[in-house]
Amino acid sequence: MLEDSDGFPLRLREAMQGRSIREFASSANMSAGTLHNYLNNESLPTLDKLIALANTADVNLNWLATGVGTPARSHSQTSMSYREYANAEKRLDIMLLRAIIECLEQTTMNRQIAMSAEKKSSIVASIYDLCSEIGDKAVNKEKITRLIESTLP
Numbered sequence: 631m632l633e634d635s636d637g638f639p640l641r642l643r644e645a646m647q648g649r650s651i652r653e654f655a656s657s658a659n660m661s662a663g664t665l666h667n668y669l670n671n672e673s674l675p676t677l678d679k680l681i682a683l684a685n686t687a688d689v690n691l692n693w694l695a696t697g698v699g700t701p702a703r704s705h706s707q708t709s710m711s712y713r714e715y716a717n718a719e720k721r722l723d724i725m726l727l728r729a730i731i732e733c734l735e736q737t738t739m740n741r742q743i744a745m746s747a748e749k750k751s752s753i754v755a756s757i758y759d760l761c762s763e764i765g766d767k768a769v770n771k772e773k774i775t776r777l778i779e780s781t782l783p
Contacts, residue, residue: 637697639671645687645694645701658686678781681756691756692763699763725769726761730754733774743782753781 646654655665659682667673668683675683684691693699731754738745757777 636671638674638695639669641694641697641701642668642683642687645683645689647687654686658682676780677777681752681781684756685752690763691759723758723762727754727758729769729771730757730761730774730778733771734778737775737778737782741782753778756781 649657651665651669652662655662658665658679660679664673664679668675680695681691684694687694689701690699693701734750734753737743738750757774760777761774
């Protein structure tokens with residue numbers, strides 16, 4: 631997943647915007663040691679940790695993971711006015727969104743995992759953004775399920 635893993639620690643440090651390791655790790659719901667390992671290129675984050683890092687830093691997930699694109703979040707990742715939201719909604723890939731939601735529901739049911747609506751929506755939004763940024767037009771439920779499973783404990 632991380633094409634430019636050598637550059638990942640630099641992007642992560644940039645995304646932290648001067649915040650301390652302890653503060654940033656706490657905000658991302660991970661240990662300072664785990665974050666320290668990422669910053670020192672001793673390990674790479676799993677998808678769920680990568681999503682948490684991008685959300686905490688308020689940066690583009692694809693940029694953080696691969697170095698492709700810009701650090702700024704796309705419109706689909708930021709707060710929008712009602713008008714912007716209405717226009718963006720027209721461009722949603724409903725089939726992809728439906729597939730992600732169905733796969734998440736099926737996976738959590740099969741694994742008997744209870745999950746808050748906030749956690750579910752975060753996973754759905756992140757996977758949708760990732761699929762959209764990659765430009766993968768075909769809905770591949772097997773791939774979507776694998777992505778979802780990589781975010782679960």
